[in-house]
Amino acid sequence: AQSVTQPDIHITVSEGASLELRCNYSYGATPYLFWYVQSPGQGLQLLLKYFSGDTLVQGIKGFEAEFKRSQSSFNLRKPSVHWSDAAEYFCAVGAGNDYKLSFGAGTTVTVRA
């Protein structure tokens, strides 16, 4: 069975600073990997996904993530955060044709002025 660990429950970052959110997954084969963002009271919006190919994936809102098979990681990064990036971020893993998603516990990002 697949699983996801997000080690950081809460991160506070200054506006304009860089951000990195950690994600480690457990799965026997090559997984499908995703980052979703959830703003307060909102649904889940896909930031980016990895299925195969280039291990550095670009997403929306200036986010990117790098798949590292040797470390079973899929960390999310943004070079310069904006106040609107304050939200909860979920890493998820799927596998197979009709993949169900297994989510991490989420990381809440607070942006201070």
Added chain:
Amino acid sequence: DSGVTQTPKHLITATGQRVTLRCSPRSGDLSVYWYQQSLDQGLQFLIQYYNGEERAKGNILERFSAQQFPDLHSELNLSSLELGDSALYFCASKRAVSTDTQYFGPGTRLTVL
């Protein structure tokens, strides 16, 4: 806007009652997934339907059931409700092939009093 719609947005009911949550997938999407987001369990996969047939089951209680209709909309039925069923219930939809993305609806917030 993901194109996935869920109704109602909020639902408040009492213990022991039965409710139905509705999901309309994106146009052309054949798969519908249901997820539950609660404070203690996080985001969990409940059940998946593909073109009207149940395809996969997750941590779905026996008191819960779902179906997908010929027009591809789906309903999640929750019965004999308990306080612990209070959660945000998400529906997601996906096209047929494995590398398609799951797009999430805005969710239905269920409060059981």
